[in-house]
Amino acid sequence: MTTVANPARHAVTASQDTHPVFDELGFPTDTNNLYRQTVGAMLHAADVMSLPHYLKIVLAQPKNEIMVNFPVKMDDGQFRLFKGYRVQHNNALGPYKGGLRFHHDVHLDDVKSLAFLMTMKCSLVGVPYGGGKGGIKVDPRKHSSGEMERIVRRFTAAIAHQIGPDYDIPAPDVGSNAQHMAWIADTYTFLSEIGGHNPTAVVTGKPVEYGGSLGREKATGQGVVDTLCEIIPEIGLNSATCTFSVLGFGNVGSWSGKIFQDKGAKMIAVADHTGFLINEKGIDANDLAAYVSQRGGVAGYAKANKCTKEEFYKCKVDVFIPAALEQMIQEPEAEMLNCKVVAEGANAPTTPAGERVLQRRGIEVLPAILCNAGGVTVSYFEWVQNKTFQAWDLDNVDAQLNRHITQATTRVRDARKKYKVDMRTAAYIAALERLAKAYEVRGIFP
Numbered sequence: 001m002t003t004v005a006n007p008a009r010h011a012v013t014a015s016q017d018t019h020p021v022f023d024e025l026g027f028p029t030d031t032n033n034l035y036r037q038t039v040g041a042m043l044h045a046a047d048v049m050s051l052p053h054y055l056k057i058v059l060a061q062p063k064n065e066i067m068v069n070f071p072v073k074m075d076d077g078q079f080r081l082f083k084g085y086r087v088q089h090n091n092a093l094g095p096y097k098g099g100l101r102f103h104h105d106v107h108l109d110d111v112k113s114l115a116f117l118m119t120m121k122c123s124l125v126g127v128p129y130g131g132g133k134g135g136i137k138v139d140p141r142k143h144s145s146g147e148m149e150r151i152v153r154r155f156t157a158a159i160a161h162q163i164g165p166d167y168d169i170p171a172p173d174v175g176s177n178a179q180h181m182a183w184i185a186d187t188y189t190f191l192s193e194i195g196g197h198n199p200t201a202v203v204t205g206k207p208v209e210y211g212g213s214l215g216r217e218k219a220t221g222q223g224v225v226d227t228l229c230e231i232i233p234e235i236g237l238n239s240a241t242c243t244f245s246v247l248g249f250g251n252v253g254s255w256s257g258k259i260f261q262d263k264g265a266k267m268i269a270v271a272d273h274t275g276f277l278i279n280e281k282g283i284d285a286n287d288l289a290a291y292v293s294q295r296g297g298v299a300g301y302a303k304a305n306k307c308t309k310e311e312f313y314k315c316k317v318d319v320f321i322p323a324a325l326e327q328m329i330q331e332p333e334a335e336m337l338n339c340k341v342v343a344e345g346a347n348a349p350t351t352p353a354g355e356r357v358l359q360r361r362g363i364e365v366l367p368a369i370l371c372n373a374g375g376v377t378v379s380y381f382e383w384v385q386n387k388t389f390q391a392w393d394l395d396n397v398d399a400q401l402n403r404h405i406t407q408a409t410t411r412v413r414d415a416r417k418k419y420k421v422d423m424r425t426a427a428y429i430a431a432l433e434r435l436a437k438a439y440e441v442r443g444i445f446p
């Protein structure tokens with residue numbers, strides 16, 4: 001196992017599971033609560049850098065938590081009631097920005113956590129946005145295209161007065177895609193007072209034919225690989241000879257795999273909600289992505305062997321890319337992993353207890369707010385193009401993305417050196433520094 005270049009003095013400790021702010025704000029007492037865990041990492045960083053107390057409490061809670069319940073007619077003529085969310089965490093640096101998750105098991109605390117992470121991510125990569133997130137409690141796989149269209153349009157109508165191109169700009173996340181974003185933009189166009197102007201900028205991740213940006217679909221995966229290419233030489237790895245495994249082979253996982261493979265790296269193992277696959281000789285990410293788009297999952301792919309969960313996690317690779325859901329790398333998974341670097345493509349995939357195990361074992365963790373920030377960065381480019389009636393070419397998008405990721409990585413590296421902390425704490429410190437400056441000059445009014 002490798003030892004990291006800059007061993008952390010302030011490593012993740014069990015004390016992060018508790019903090020006076022949790023009691024002050026009445027947080028859930030369950031230490032497995034995702035929101036508590038996510039905010040806990042920020043509070044740890046805030047303590048290390050001596051952030052003022054008022055900022056800790058302001059950032060520990062979202063500004064607005066919107067919940068809507070709306071009826072939709074199904075194909076069989078029956079009505080069903082759906083629950084939707086939009087959480088607006090913070091807008092000190094710009095309009096709220098963040099994806100919409102369509103998942104049968106999405107809860108308010110998940111959405112709050114993801115909105116919080118967006119505030120931190122946007123600040124870290126230097127895009128002029130705050131953080132937001134939303135979702136609908138729905139399993140898109142269980143609905144016809146017609147039902148999904150009615151669900152998405154009705155949800156848009158329900159939150160139309162709480163979003164807007166200069167106020168809150170949704171985007172895709174787990175279970176949502178470019179077609180859904182097109183329906184949101186189209187619905188918003190009809191409902192908003194700015195209908196005749198430039199309403200498509202209300203949402204990003206749209207199809208390229210309807211105001212989307214080249215490079216947005218692959219952007220999060222591109223950012224994961226750009227981050228890896230910046231960091232791994234420091235720990236003696238070379239992308240041209242790297243091996244890797246991927247958990248979750250949807251948008252983020254498949255694009256991370258395809259782009260890392262283009263750099264010469266070899267994918268040895270992959271998993272999603274349908275199963276686990278392994279092939280020591282390598283699995284072609286392009287071929288597998290084409291298979292998954294036809295079959296809905298990796299199960300049954302003939303050019304790799306089915307394996308168990310244990311075999312998947314224990315598979316020896318240089319880089320492990322979690323790109324599925326939250327809290328999937330807990331203590332048992334962290335004990336099993338046989339890698340040098342975890343590159344968090346997913347949001348909050350590693351629990352604090354899991355991270356303590358990874359740190360003890362000398363495994364470097366590239367935190368989500370840095371590693372998966374490519375998506376929101378190119379969403380920002382899409383929004384800029386919409387607002388200025390431009391269409392950038394792909395080379396420009398990729399170059400600008402790389403510039404943002406490189407600069408953010410430098411800021412994380414600097415914070416790490418200055419405070420002698422792990423990468424996650426350093427990333428939060430770099431994000432908090434920008435937010436703290438904004439609050440300092442803005443003040444709190446009235």
Ligand code: NAD
Nearest residue numbers: 173174175220248249250251252272273323324346347375
């Ligand atoms: P997606 O819906 O395209 O893919 C999700 C993947 O996770 C699928 O392959 C699915 O099979 C897999 N999965 C779900 N449950 C699983 C389970 N129990 N075990 C194994 N695999 C499971 O979603 P996505 O857009 O790729 O998002 C993945 C992660 O990346 C999420 O955490 C999301 O918040 C984050 N993220 C996405 C973007 C983006 O631009 N799409 C940007 C930043 C962060």
